[in-house]
Amino acid sequence: MKPVSEILIELYRTMLRIRRFEERVVALYPEQQMKTPVHLCLGQEAIPAGVCIHLGREDQIFSTHRSHGHCIAKGMSLKSIAMELYGRETGCCRGRGGSMHLADPEQGIPGSTAIVGGSIPLAVGAALSAKMQDNGRASVAFFGDGASEEGSFHESLNFAALHHLPVLFVCENNQYATSSRLAARQPDTGIAAKGAGYGIPSRELDGNDVLAVYRAAGEALGRARAGKGPTLLECRTWRWMGHVGPTCDVENGCRPRDMHEEWLSRCPLEQLRIRLPESGALSPDFLESTELAVCLEIDSAFNTARHSPDPDPSQILRYVDGRG
Amino acid sequence: MPWTGIQADGRRDCEVYGADGEAGRQLTYRDAIREALDQALGMDPRVFLIGEGIDDPGGVFGSTLGLAEKYGSLRVMDMPLAENGLTGVAAGAAMTGMRPVLIHMRVDFLPMAMDQIVNHVAKWRYMTGGKVSVPLTIRAITGRGWGSAAQHSQSLHALFAHIPGLTVVMPASPRDAKGLLMGCIASGEPSLVIEHRWLYDLKEVVPEEPFLVPPGVGLIRREGTDVTLVGVSHAVYDLLLAAEQLATEGISAEVLDLRSVRPLDEALIISSVRKTGRMVVMDTGWKRCGISAEVAAVVSESAHDALRAPFRRICIAECPAPASAVLEDAYYPGCADVVACVKGLL
Ligand SMILES: Cc1ncc(C[n+]2csc(CCOP(=O)(O)OP(=O)(O)O)c2C)c(N)n1
Numbered sequence: 001m002k003p004v005s006e007i008l009i010e011l012y013r014t015m016l017r018i019r020r021f022e023e024r025v026v027a028l029y030p031e032q033q034m035k036t037p038v039h040l041c042l043g044q045e046a047i048p049a050g051v052c053i054h055l056g057r058e059d060q061i062f063s064t065h066r067s068h069g070h071c072i073a074k075g076m077s078l079k080s081i082a083m084e085l086y087g088r089e090t091g092c093c094r095g096r097g098g099s100m101h102l103a104d105p106e107q108g109i110p111g112s113t114a115i116v117g118g119s120i121p122l123a124v125g126a127a128l129s130a131k132m133q134d135n136g137r138a139s140v141a142f143f144g145d146g147a148s149e150e151g152s153f154h155e156s157l158n159f160a161a162l163h164h165l166p167v168l169f170v171c172e173n174n175q176y177a178t179s180s181r182l183a184a185r186q187p188d189t190g191i192a193a194k195g196a197g198y199g200i201p202s203r204e205l206d207g208n209d210v211l212a213v214y215r216a217a218g219e220a221l222g223r224a225r226a227g228k229g230p231t232l233l234e235c236r237t238w239r240w241m242g243h244v245g246p247t248c249d250v251e252n253g254c255r256p257r258d259m260h261e262e263w264l265s266r267c268p269l270e271q272l273r274i275r276l277p278e279s280g281a282l283s284p285d286f287l288e289s290t291e292l293a294v295c296l297e298i299d300s301a302f303n304t305a306r307h308s309p310d311p312d313p314s315q316i317l318r319y320v321d322g323r324g
Numbered sequence: 325m326p327w328t329g330i331q332a333d334g335r336r337d338c339e340v341y342g343a344d345g346e347a348g349r350q351l352t353y354r355d356a357i358r359e360a361l362d363q364a365l366g367m368d369p370r371v372f373l374i375g376e377g378i379d380d381p382g383g384v385f386g387s388t389l390g391l392a393e394k395y396g397s398l399r400v401m402d403m404p405l406a407e408n409g410l411t412g413v414a415a416g417a418a419m420t421g422m423r424p425v426l427i428h429m430r431v432d433f434l435p436m437a438m439d440q441i442v443n444h445v446a447k448w449r450y451m452t453g454g455k456v457s458v459p460l461t462i463r464a465i466t467g468r469g470w471g472s473a474a475q476h477s478q479s480l481h482a483l484f485a486h487i488p489g490l491t492v493v494m495p496a497s498p499r500d501a502k503g504l505l506m507g508c509i510a511s512g513e514p515s516l517v518i519e520h521r522w523l524y525d526l527k528e529v530v531p532e533e534p535f536l537v538p539p540g541v542g543l544i545r546r547e548g549t550d551v552t553l554v555g556v557s558h559a560v561y562d563l564l565l566a567a568e569q570l571a572t573e574g575i576s577a578e579v580l581d582l583r584s585v586r587p588l589d590e591a592l593i594i595s596s597v598r599k600t601g602r603m604v605v606m607d608t609g610w611k612r613c614g615i616s617a618e619v620a621a622v623v624s625e626s627a628h629d630a631l632r633a634p635f636r637r638i639c640i641a642e643c644p645a646p647a648s649a650v651l652e653d654a655y656y657p658g659c660a661d662v663v664a665c666v667k668g669l670l
């Protein structure tokens with residue numbers, strides 16, 4: 001076990017790296033050099049941070065269209081993500097994937113999908129693979145509340161429960177799918193209840209409380225690694241920006257202002273700072289130096305990305321299959 | 325599913341495929357598939373089979389019989405009726421070090437898994453810039469006859485052959501059933517093996533040792549000089565019967581088995597048509613936007629000058645498969661249609 005102060009520092013640093021990365025995307029996006037649809041996770045940073053801190057490099061995560069935070073938390077370099085957002089040959093997917101398909105198998109990220117619910121069974125497959133190879137690995141499926149309406153979600157839970165697979169289902173319930181609110185889309189039973197229907201230990205929790213996520217994910221992954229099967233965590237949260245792009249959608253009436261403001265007041269980073277003054281781990285000095293280090297890292301990532309080479313159009317057919 | 329057994333077994337008038345009197349061990353198409361799976365499981369610990377009822381007493385028309393007993397229920401795994409989800413599960417396992425073979429009794433169940441096959445499996449390597457491959461093989465069987473009707477007799481290969489990133493093969497003979505299946509598993513590419521239920525009892529000399537037929541390589545099954553007859557899967561059988569009959573009337577037909585509809589062996593098609601100057605394409609699927617159109621386009625683009633007559637296409641009727649036996653007869657073209665068509669070209 002790591003000392004508590006180290007854990008707090010790591011959680012905070014991960015959230016900050018995600019936060020500042022996304023903010024930089026917002027700042028630079030209007031230049032129209034990142035020609036890829038960006039689904040930002042500002043406001044949702046606690047979930048990837050609280051989950052991925054428990055994962056080793058060999059554990060596998062699968063992500064969605066809203067993938068930046070998951071990949072950063074799992075250990076992907078900011079540079080390779082930034083380069084991918086600029087469509088560069090040097091990006092994590094060599095400019096073939098873009099924002100919605102970030103992948104880095106070396107870091108245990110086989111990939112991300114833009115088809116809602118599509119990567120949930122892939123994570124279950126990675127867990128099946130771990131069980132067959134008996135290698136002690138766990139896998140995590142990150143997905144939104146909308147994905148819990150897809151058949152792939154239910155098919156995945158059924159199979160994972162049946163075979164007691166080492167997989168953690170993490171639902172980031174930001175209460176909206178594009179501009180469609182949860183209550184317009186599913187009965188008010190809660191998403192965790194769906195897991196219970198398959199006999200999967202399932203919990204709803206405050207997804208903006210990184211410590212709550214940290215504890216729940218730690219327990220769940222411990223169970224998974226002990227051969228006790230999957231867990232479903234429904235993490236309640238809120239996205240600060242619109243569904244896609246660098247602006248907020250509250251102005252144009254897509255989501256209610258009062259809810260938006262209420263959730264803005266529950267910033268995951270602020271909450272961690274405020275709740276732990278006595279621990280001393282997040283001292284003013286630490287905060288300042290971390291801020292600086294992260295800022296420099298992001299400067300460097302985006303500067304490199306802007307000046308990296310584009311793919312060669314004559315290579316458009318490369319990577320369709322392993323033959324070419 | 326005994327009904328297709330009755331029909332398939334009742335139909336065989338020519339049981340042995342390949343050269344007359346060829347020496348060696350003969351195997352049925354069904355047993356050739358089983359042997360391929362058995363050997364793949366035996367040689368490679370990454371290989372596992374998963375499918376609805378693959379461990380039951382029927383054993384997917386006999387093609388998986390005894391394998392669950394031999395390799396256990398983790399490597400020969402029954403699965404829930406969740407075709408799309410389980411295609412994703414198999415794909416996820418493939419991305420992380422395994423070599424799954426997903427088995428469907430019917431091609432008709434593949435549309436349930438369209439999202440995973442088309443959006444995920446086919447594209448994953450490309451989307452990740454070549455970093456993550458999906459060595460997943462999917463077997464599915466085309467049924468026919470005995471009133472199997474619209475949702476139990478489809479031949480949907482053209483649908484999948486449209487998608488870059490997928491390999492689609494259609495073995496027409498026992499030897500290819502083994503070689504192509506092993507070839508797909510070994511290729512590391514996402515592959516669809518579409519088998520035909522009416523070929524299951526065919527016999528051919530099949531090598532006992534493991535061997536690979538690489539996807540994308542067609543085969544001249546019979547040499548000829550007057551016309552090229554191109555087909556896949558069960559159509560090849562009809563074409564061979566037709567060629568035999570045409571020979572008795574002094575017409576020399578070359579029979580080209582595509583074996584693989586993606587990749588397509590364009591060079592073989594072109595060279596054969598350059599030799600014969602005529603072409604008839606027969607497909608187990610529909611004509612509109614089908615493989616026969618693709619083959620015709622290849623010839624138009626690259627060997628148009630060699631054609632001495634317009635190419636012709638023989639496909640199933642442009643409607644869902646009907647149930648009535650009379651309508652079935654009208655739905656499926658056969659050897660006689662090929663013979664008549666060729667005569668019309670000469
Ligand atoms: C299968 C499918 N249906 C619809 C869409 C269009 N779409 C993209 S993201 C999205 C909302 C997804 O909501 P949720 O799962 O809650 O994730 P969030 O965007 O809130 O993170 C929709 C409907 C899609 N990409 N895939």
Ligand SMILES: [Mg+2]
Pocket residue numbers: 144145146172173174175176177178
């Ligand atoms: Mg949502």
